[in-house]
Amino acid sequence: MDYKKYIAGKIAAEGIAEDEIYSAIALPPNSEMGDYALPCFKFAKVMRKSPVIIAQSIAENYPADDIIERAEAVNGYVNFTVNKSALARETIDEVLERGGKYGSSDEGAGKTVCIDYSSVNIAKPFHIGHLSTTAIGSALYKIFNFLGYKAVGINHLGDYGTQFGKLICAYKHWGDREEVERGGIHAINDLYVRFNSEATEEMEHEAREYFRLIESGDKEANDLFNWFKDLTLDYVRGIYKRLNVRFDSYAGERFYTDKMQPVIDELREKGLLKESEGAQIVDLEPYGMPPCLILRSDGASLYATRDLAAAIYRKNTYDFYKCLYVVAYQQNLHFKQFFKVLELMGKEWAKDLVHVAYGMVSLEDGAMSTRKGKVVWLEDVIARCVEKAYGIISEKNPELENKADVAEKVGVGAVIFGALYNSKIKDIVFSYDKVLSFEGETSVYVQYTCARANSVIEKGGVPGEYKISRLLPQEAEVVKAISAFPQAVQDAAEKYEPSIVARYAVDLAQKFNKFYFDCKILTAEGDKRDFRLALTSAALTALKNALTLLGIGVPEKM
């Protein structure tokens, strides 16, 4: 139910359009004042009356009913109070009926959203710097699916470039089959790191040659490359599984090698391609940007060339409604440039490409550096969080079955939540103290709340029917918070901001805990017991749905 619309439709004010009233309706700073508020200041000029008078007149003429039970004028505002019993009835019934689907919708039916995220590089292990794109992208993937869109998760593999020549060269010089098989991706990465610090001029030359061999289809070079690729994919799939992340496509950069020429031809046909300093560029000077490089002076393609080809391929293949690129803000300019080039090519859908930018991760003592060995591997972070969770469980709940499962959900949840709780654009300084903190505004807090609610439900059951008497403030707050879930999901999708869902979960958990602390459920008298059980069940469902959208598991006990 859209209360704002309902209220706007019932207000009669001379010369003010309904949609103007609708968009003016805000929320009061605290819930004692009311649930919705209409500031009347901007109507003062048109109506040639003081805001205070306007508010009074609106409040007096507002027909209260059993949906909005009160309208009150205060200092130029009209405050509206929702009938909480009716809201509780509507909200709880809907949640109990829809269960895991509560908050979902079909607003995206028939529309496809491509989401390019995580996009790992072959031969590079996951470090915490890769966590943001993976967690944000994955949450958006789930959120869009939840809203009825068809989300297509794309892992745009970094599988093209001279670094793979270097890697093969390093392997040929120093590598050992068994060692790589044993050490997996880290062994490969070590080879690459070693190349960068020890390679001679001669080896650099060899590396370029190996890259050319990969390109020209040489069997040995490609076998090695594919071996490295397989090792990488095995490794990342293990991590994705733990993080509840999935993809529909692993079409990486190499996939586009044969799809770039048509793009180049098209650019040339449309007169967009220019030669400059030996390279082929699209001039973006009129738009205040540096040129977009399409071909190097040696004729090789570049990053932008492949992204152009990929965007066109995705449009042709998926006919997307939106195509999101979950990539750090360092690449702001790159995306602005290549979006502009597509626009200049006359692709009207260029407006549907969105760079979902997020902030950088650094360590407490500065930027990460693989070469200097200053990295924090994601698997280590996960391991430590799970280990800590296991420790706490063993201490607090030693009888618990499947401790390892629960520890996994709690530990992994903390890692994901840490990446999703703040606005994505903010830079993050990684610290173990922070991810390992399981108190306060954390996923663990939310999971704990779920476990409590679950325990109550287990003992009391969910009533088939319940009666609603006058609500206490604690109850009303929980009802309101539950009813806000669908809007939170929509906002998160609209702003490409999963943190909205994460914050929602914490907010509801806080309200529920307050209710739980102040109000007895199982020992409540009369109708209250059934009502509170139903309320608890609804809150639990909303919390579960929120965490699930973030990719965080919800243990029944912990």
Added chain:
RNA sequence: GCACCGUUAGCUCAACUGGAUAGAGCGUUGGUCUACGGAACCAAAGGCUAGGGAUUCGAAUUCCUUACGGUGCACCA
């Protein structure tokens, strides 16, 4: 140098996009409950929203400007 982003409590961050008294968590101090699960709950202290100007009935939010921090600016991705 130019462009973009950021700056809110000691620390980490919110603030429904211009509304009323700027809110949470952590930390500090003090409290709560026969435990429906204490990984909880409550309270106190803590703010000239980086500084200055402008617009507006009204600004953390919009505009200009300064400072500080981050990022990016032609053949890497």
